[in-house]
Amino acid sequence: MSDNILKVENIKKSFGGVEALKGVSLEIRKGEIHCLAGENGCGKSTLIKIVSGVYEADEGSIELDGKSFSRMSPMDAIARGVQVIYQDFSVFPNLTVMENLALNMELMAERKLVSYKRIRAIASEALAKLGVDLDLEERVENLSVANRQLIAICRALLHDAKLVIMDEPTTALTKREVKALFAIIKRLQAEGISILFVSHKLDEVFEISERYTIFRNGQNVATGETSGLDRKAFVRYMTGREFSEESYRPAKQGEVVLAAKNLSLTGAFKDLSFELRAGEILGITGLLGSGRTELVQTLFGIYKPDSGEVQVRGKRVRIRGVKSAIRMGIGYVPADRLTEGLFLPQSIVRNIVVSKLDRLSGLFGVLKGKAIGAEVEKWVRELSIATNDPSLPVQTLSGGNQQKVVLARWLANDLSVLILNGPTVGVDIGSKYDIHALLRSLAERGLAIIVISDDLPEVLACTSRILVMRGGGIAEVLDPASTTEQRLGEISTGVA
């Protein structure tokens, strides 16, 4: 008997001539927490589908719990103890907790009639396995995201799971919920269940997993003990590139372009003063509720400050609204690039020029095609947006490139201050570094940038000065070159 629960070797899989997996291998030992990492499109999901029997591999061997398969159906996979917790949990929002827990079992047993007594018994058993207490009669749509995930996990355990595959399980969870999830993963491990934890988030991989496997472009790049892995190597494996971890320094001290003097907004922040110079990247961090988002939204004219003043290039201004902020050269890229920033089905061209159309149109508002083309070409080149044809819809681009389109739109407006809220939430590591490099080059050309972020390594890596907010005030101003993540965390929470 081998000590592997799963061993796949040299798996190949193509879709319509495109090779998604070019011969990958993965070994998971019994009772271990194994992390499968890689950027979007590296073949992680394809492999999960092969291991769970949804896709059939073109080539290669699968050995599950000591049994070799050449072809494997979803039922085979379940019978050998493979369970997948999908990213969307695959629950029925409109059905009750007990039905969600029991329906899969009932379908497996090929029952035609429903017995609520049996369903209740199955559901209670499922919840008891994790010691979870939920109202069996409640509809799942009324539960929190974390509880829905618990239901998916409990449901998986009903099938005598030996290998639980979790596909990016932390995407929609809060930090506290992630902690609770990790406790559950440890508990499953204690019961001898192996976990394949699929993620591209560094911190999680280091925290939870014992061994890791990293894919890139459908190939294995690394596998080993997580304890022997460091951050830099992880990023290199994921992206195949080296990135400098040096923090950014403006070449020269620029003039002050934006200043806040004793600015206050009731319930959000109080008596804030700071200056922003051309060419610098100012990081603002702090916990949710520290007032950081309200502060930048006030600078962008979304909120009206109760007292204090804002100065643009040394002159006191009154920002009456978003339009007036843009006229003063202030731009704001909101946190959720997908829902707030872009017209996804519209072309890249239209998305870039939309906020500048009045200046790209002639008599009677007729658009100047040539001028638009030139403008778009310029930004696609400058920001190296990966596209052959800017007339394609924005949704055909990767997350990182979509973010670049949002930037291009703002830059087209001749800004002097650009504020970004969580600029790299949801983009993979490679694009993240690209965005950081882009911000640096923009700052070098004299733009003043404010980056708000929860991602402390990001704040340290891409800013030239850090403002830590706590409880509506500035707790401290730090130099990223001489501070650490831990210190930033302590200041934000106020334990230091």
Added chain:
Amino acid sequence: MINMRRMAKRSEPYVFGAIVLLCLLIQVQSKQFFTGNNLVDLARSMIVPALFSIGAMMVIVSGGIDVSFPAIASLAMYATDRILLNVNYSGNVMLAYAMAAGFGLAMGAVNALLIGVLRLPTLVVTLGTSSLFTGIMQGALAASESPVPPSILAHGKEKLFTATNTQLGLTSDMPSQILILLGALLLVFLLLRYTMLGRGIYAIGGDEAAARRAGFNVVGVKVFIYCFVGAMAGVTGMVRASMMMNAHPTNLLGMEMTVIAAVVLGGTRVTGGLGTLTGTMLGVALMIILSNSLILIGIPTYWTRVFTGAVIIIGTGVTAWQAGGSGRRLASSGTGL
């Protein structure tokens, strides 16, 4: 054990409350609402819309929408009627129902093929087939009002009992077709609640991808729904013809909007996944009382349309607002990052 918090979120209690209020108002004003003959008249008017609404509810719960049922009912009924007249049929009425159900099922199968197998959008498909079936009836069958065979005529005259309003000397007969409605309700209730097929209808309406992963035969369930609803529509067409004692090719057409409105009013979620027979029947009852009984308190018939419209907007608005409320809560918990 009744969970009050959960009850407060359902729409049935509100629709029921609205019906009680409306009934009391009409009773106080006219003294004629709670009379035997008025109640029997209401029940009589409910039969056809209620039968339609059962099918419409099943389709909406599964995440679709069907506007073709009046056309299916009309064509199934009319074709059956013409065939039976041509052969001078004088046997049992059950054959007429069976034939109408068969025609309905065949037309439902067209919807099922397009929606279930070819995965086309339900609204567009049923708009198309609705027009198609109506066209066949009016073109190929050159439909016009036509009598019904003697057995159906006799069936139409059957009554379970007669209610008399002694005050005004009016009488109303309870038609035997109400038994078909009760039978359909029982059948669909058992189907939806106690079979995996029925739970599959809800599961698909909740999340089709999840249903597929769980092991539901999604295509099979959809094919079943549209075939079943087609057959029900065929039967409903025949119920209508027998109650009217003639085959009128067009007077069911246009009913889809009121029926769907009644279903939604009864708490069925337009986007699928939620809906009960109780709610649906309450929705139909409210609509019928509005259109039949407002005249008892002296509101002219053309104004009843205004009232009906207002009730639909308020009722569906409240339902949507409730659904939106919980949706917003989820959205905010989902972005907790």
